[in-house]
Amino acid sequence: xxxxxxxxxxxxxxxxxxxxxxxxxxxxxxxxxxxxxxxxxxxxxxxxxxxxxxxxxxxxxxxxxxxxxxxxxxxxxxxxxxxxxxxxxxxxxxxxxxxx
Amino acid sequence: xxxxxxxxxxxxxxxxxxxxxxxxxxxxxxxxxxxxxxxxxxxxxxxxxxxxxxxxxxxxxxxxxxxxxxxxxxxxxxxxxxxxxxxxxxxxxxxxxxxxxxxxxxxxxxxxxxxxxxxxxxxxxxxxxxxxxxxxxxxxxxxxxxxxxxxxxxxxxxxxxxxxxxxxxxxxxxxxx
Numbered sequence: 001x002x003x004x005x006x007x008x009x010x011x012x013x014x015x016x017x018x019x020x021x022x023x024x025x026x027x028x029x030x031x032x033x034x035x036x037x038x039x040x041x042x043x044x045x046x047x048x049x050x051x052x053x054x055x056x057x058x059x060x061x062x063x064x065x066x067x068x069x070x071x072x073x074x075x076x077x078x079x080x081x082x083x084x085x086x087x088x089x090x091x092x093x094x095x096x097x098x099x100x
Numbered sequence: 101x102x103x104x105x106x107x108x109x110x111x112x113x114x115x116x117x118x119x120x121x122x123x124x125x126x127x128x129x130x131x132x133x134x135x136x137x138x139x140x141x142x143x144x145x146x147x148x149x150x151x152x153x154x155x156x157x158x159x160x161x162x163x164x165x166x167x168x169x170x171x172x173x174x175x176x177x178x179x180x181x182x183x184x185x186x187x188x189x190x191x192x193x194x195x196x197x198x199x200x201x202x203x204x205x206x207x208x209x210x211x212x213x214x215x216x217x218x219x220x221x222x223x224x225x226x227x228x229x230x231x232x233x234x235x236x237x238x239x240x241x242x243x244x245x246x247x248x249x250x251x252x253x254x255x256x257x258x259x260x261x262x263x264x265x266x267x268x269x270x271x272x273x274x275x276x277x
Binding site for chain 2: 001002005006007008009010012013014015016017018019020021023024025027029030032033034036037040043044047048050051056057059060062063064066067068069070071072073074075077078079080081082084085090
């Protein structure tokens with residue numbers, strides 16, 4: 001049997017990879033993909049804890065996270081398309097005029 | 101012990117594919133690698149006795165969300181970050197803020213690993229509780245979802261409706277009238 005801590009460490013590693021992607025990459029699509037990695041890391045934590053506690057709530061909340069991820073992807077990609085039409089670029093540095 | 105081997109196989113696959121996702125210059129490869137990572141995670145869900153979550157992971161994430169990403173990558177057709185931009189922004193070549201971010205991310209891994217290994221109780225295997233249900237059936241899941249979590253379920257439908265309307269409004273081309 002795998003100890004619970006192994007799952008949690010794996011999940012923390014995935015979350016850190018996703019966070020690094022959000023901060024380091026200069027491409028809006030890759031940033032959204034990194035957010036998906038982070039959401040999946042959290043899902044793994046929920047399912048592992050749910051299995052550990054022996055109830056189904058962890059799996060239920062995973063479905064809700066998946067739903068939110070789908071909604072986030074739809075709206076986020078619509079925003080990316082709108083921004084790309086505006087500037088012909090996916091680099092977040094091209095959209096700094098929102099600052100003022 | 102085959103279970104341990106399978107766990108480390110899927111864990112390595114998930115971490116490796118995820119690391120390559122943020123290491124790729126071409127978003128097309130990033131999306132495909134993320135599908136591989138989600139497949140590995142779904143294997144881990146099977147290992148955690150959550151077969152329905154595993155199937156939903158494949159159908160919803162790999163099947164729907166990633167196809168949406170692929171669709172947008174192909175639609176925009178300007179995906180690749182050019183080499184100069186990549187060299188300029190690569191975390192290992194630029195000192196300062198970017199390297200600071202990498203350091204913080206590494207620190208986060210170390211801290212979380214230390215915190216998790218420090219807790220004694222978590223060393224117990226995941227399925228060791230005797231009162232726990234073994235393999236969660238879909239009917240059990242449905243019963244819990246539609247009794248205890250009914251409100252959250254209904255609220256989710258509103259969320260999806262709002263997201264759908266929002267996506268249509270945002271991505272619509274402004275008509276020139």
